[in-house]
Amino acid sequence: MSKKILIVGGVAGGASAAARLRRHSEDDQVIMFEKGPHVSFSNCCLPYHLSGIVESAENLVLMNPEKFLKMYKIDARVNNEVVSIDREQKEVRVKNVLTNGEYIETYDKLILSPGAKPIVPPIPGIENVNVFSIRNVVDIDKLNKFVKPMTSKNISVIGGGFIGVEVAENLKEAGFNVSLIEAMPQIMRPFDYDMVQILHKVLHDHGVNLIVGDKVSAFENNKVILESGKTIESDAVVMAIGVAPETDLAVAAGLELGATGAIKTDQNYRTTDKDIYAVGDAIEVYHALTKTQTKLSLAGPAQKQARGVADHINGKNVLNRGVVGSSVIQVFDYNGASTGLNESLIETLNLDLKYDTVKIIPGDKVGLMPKAESVHFKLLYEVPTGRVLGAQAIGKGNVDKRIDVIATAIKLGASVDDLRDLELCYAPPFGTAKDVVNYAGYVASNLLSGSFEQVHVSDVRKLVESDACIIDVREEVEYKQGHISGAINIPLSEMRERIGEIPTDEPLYVHCRSGQRSYNAVLALQHLGFKRLYNISSGFMGLSFHEYFNDQTTNRNIIVTDYNFK
Numbered sequence: 150m151s152k153k154i155l156i157v158g159g160v161a162g163g164a165s166a167a168a169r170l171r172r173h174s175e176d177d178q179v180i181m182f183e184k185g186p187h188v189s190f191s192n193c194c195l196p197y198h199l200s201g202i203v204e205s206a207e208n209l210v211l212m213n214p215e216k217f218l219k220m221y222k223i224d225a226r227v228n229n230e231v232v233s234i235d236r237e238q239k240e241v242r243v244k245n246v247l248t249n250g251e252y253i254e255t256y257d258k259l260i261l262s263p264g265a266k267p268i269v270p271p272i273p274g275i276e277n278v279n280v281f282s283i284r285n286v287v288d289i290d291k292l293n294k295f296v297k298p299m300t301s302k303n304i305s306v307i308g309g310g311f312i313g314v315e316v317a318e319n320l321k322e323a324g325f326n327v328s329l330i331e332a333m334p335q336i337m338r339p340f341d342y343d344m345v346q347i348l349h350k351v352l353h354d355h356g357v358n359l360i361v362g363d364k365v366s367a368f369e370n371n372k373v374i375l376e377s378g379k380t381i382e383s384d385a386v387v388m389a390i391g392v393a394p395e396t397d398l399a400v401a402a403g404l405e406l407g408a409t410g411a412i413k414t415d416q417n418y419r420t421t422d423k424d425i426y427a428v429g430d431a432i433e434v435y436h437a438l439t440k441t442q443t444k445l446s447l448a449g450p451a452q453k454q455a456r457g458v459a460d461h462i463n464g465k466n467v468l469n470r471g472v473v474g475s476s477v478i479q480v481f482d483y484n485g486a487s488t489g490l491n492e493s494l495i496e497t498l499n500l501d502l503k504y505d506t507v508k509i510i511p512g513d514k515v516g517l518m519p520k521a522e523s524v525h526f527k528l529l530y531e532v533p534t535g536r537v538l539g540a541q542a543i544g545k546g547n548v549d550k551r552i553d554v555i556a557t558a559i560k561l562g563a564s565v566d567d568l569r570d571l572e573l574c575y576a577p578p579f580g581t582a583k584d585v586v587n588y589a590g591y592v593a594s595n596l597l598s599g600s601f602e603q604v605h606v607s608d609v610r611k612l613v614e615s616d617a618c619i620i621d622v623r624e625e626v627e628y629k630q631g632h633i634s635g636a637i638n639i640p641l642s643e644m645r646e647r648i649g650e651i652p653t654d655e656p657l658y659v660h661c662r663s664g665q666r667s668y669n670a671v672l673a674l675q676h677l678g679f680k681r682l683y684n685i686s687s688g689f690m691g692l693s694f695h696e697y698f699n700d701q702t703t704n705r706n707i708i709v710t711d712y713n714f715k
């Protein structure tokens with residue numbers, strides 16, 4: 150028997166559900182309501198309209214109601230807002246937002262995919278500035294049309310999450326003076342503080358006025374006032390401090406919310422009403438690693454959930470096993486990707502988890518190849534099991550491939566030994582014979598088996614301040630170009646002849662450019678009877694990236710004579 154299925158929301162989740170429903174049945178009636186003027190647009194490409202990468206706002210719209218009808222027999226109704234749900238009668242009330250006329254539509258099954266709305270807090274004086282937020286094509290078109298003719302070029306973006314960073318980058322590329330203001334000490338929470346310093350540097354290098362650890366306290370006429378007292382001229386302000394799930398409709402209908410404030414669903418995305426499903430940014434999801442409910446505002450999960458709902462409505466059990474949260478971003482000439490747990494999430498949630506980390510900077514392809522770049526790669530794994538927990542990768546080249554491998558490994562419950570053994574494809578233009586992921590597995594396996602010990606670049610400042618013995622095993626020419634203040638230079642190539650210069654009565658902290666030569670030095674010294682040896686993971690290059698942004702933007706002591714970013 151044919152079913153009548155209504156969908157609220159016509160973009161990522163809604164449109165995916167509709168298309169999959171049609172693939173299941175030619176007979177079912179599928180009606181998709183969208184309160185805005187467009188269905189199935191690319192939210193993710195919205196920021197790229199500001200720089201002109203996506204030239205016309207119209208190009209952001211991928212499908213229209215006519216195509217939905219002709220190609221998929223789906224009744225997509227734009228400018229139609231679902232204003233209430235009557236669960237008893239199994240019907241919704243719909244308002245045509247252009248005419249204000251209302252009508253009723255009944256359902257057998259109802260799918261909610263209303264998304265999430267930008268949070269715009271009531272900051273004092275907000276009415277004194279031109280404030281924008283970005284959710285859809287109308288918003289981006291409005292912002293673009295406002296800023297392009299501006300004579301002054303000053304724009305502030307508030308919030309350093311994905312949307313804030315992408316908007317800041319694209320406005321900068323369009324020639325504006327962009328301030329990116331983040332209340333927390335760092336942007337982009339999927340990255341740990343040590344890793345995100347690379348992205349801070351990239352934004353700084355490209356002329357974005359990045360301000361972290363400072364909160365907007367008020368707006369005055371075309372000015373953003375920060376808690377520190379700083380004032381930033383801004384003729385337009387983009388609020389990108391986060392999104393809140395659209396739950397009004399669900400709450401009014403008596404559907405239960407979860408602890409996160411998003412709609413609660415079961416493993417098949419059914420709400421507390423068995424005939425109403427919910428997907429996307431509006432729902433909370435189970436995190437497979439933290440074992441807690443969380444919100445995950447990403448397009449991939451929304452579309453997969455929608456597919457799952459369509460399958461479940463058609464008799465197929467989905468039983469999702471939870472998310473691990475994988476994401477990627479481009480920040481000017483760098484790319485950053487992450488998956489699974491990071492250290493700050495483990496701390497914030499106070500997870501009872503013993504873990505260690507590996508930080509390496511291998512090449513993304515053979516160094517002789519054009520466009521070979523370094524990948525800053527951080528792996529988190531459980532101790533002592535070696536279970537892979539998460540990873541972050543940042544570099545100019547292909548970082549997402551590595552993180553995708555780790556995301557897969559996490560989903561399959563792999564350990565660091567599995568990473569070591571993975572057979573990944575190789576030819577010089579694509580990678581190295583032992584891939585970044587293999588290297589991370591090797592280092593983690595070595596650490597787990599106790600073959601050497603390490604400290605991190607985030608520990609180096611304290612080591613310098615306490616006059617610890619730091620040995621730099623790079624060649625003299627490298628040392629002269631920049632080194633850690635107070636470090637002794639004994640190149641690996643001379644180490645065996647100069648062994649008498651190495652102290653035996655104190656801990657030794659050994660580093661090279663990226664951690665590989667110093668690992669060899671540490672092993673050699675261990676074999677020669679030295680004790681209390683620590684490799685400084687990711688070496689001088691890791692330290693340079695780690696220190697640079699804060700060195701440039703605060704008055705602290707600089708602990709290197711110069712930096713090395715290559």
Ligand code: FAD
Nearest residue numbers: 158160161162184192193231263264429430446447448451
């Ligand atoms: P949406 O796709 O937002 O769709 C919800 C729709 O429901 C809206 O159009 C809304 O108007 C409509 N609606 C709400 N209430 C009603 C109602 N009562 N009646 C009728 N219609 C209603 N994710 C990534 O994974 N990668 C990215 O690079 C990325 N970049 C992004 C960039 C930007 C600028 C934005 C805004 C988001 C980005 N996202 C990205 C997030 C991604 O777009 C969302 O996670 C995804 O679209 C969520 O799908 P959804 O169906 O839940 O909500």
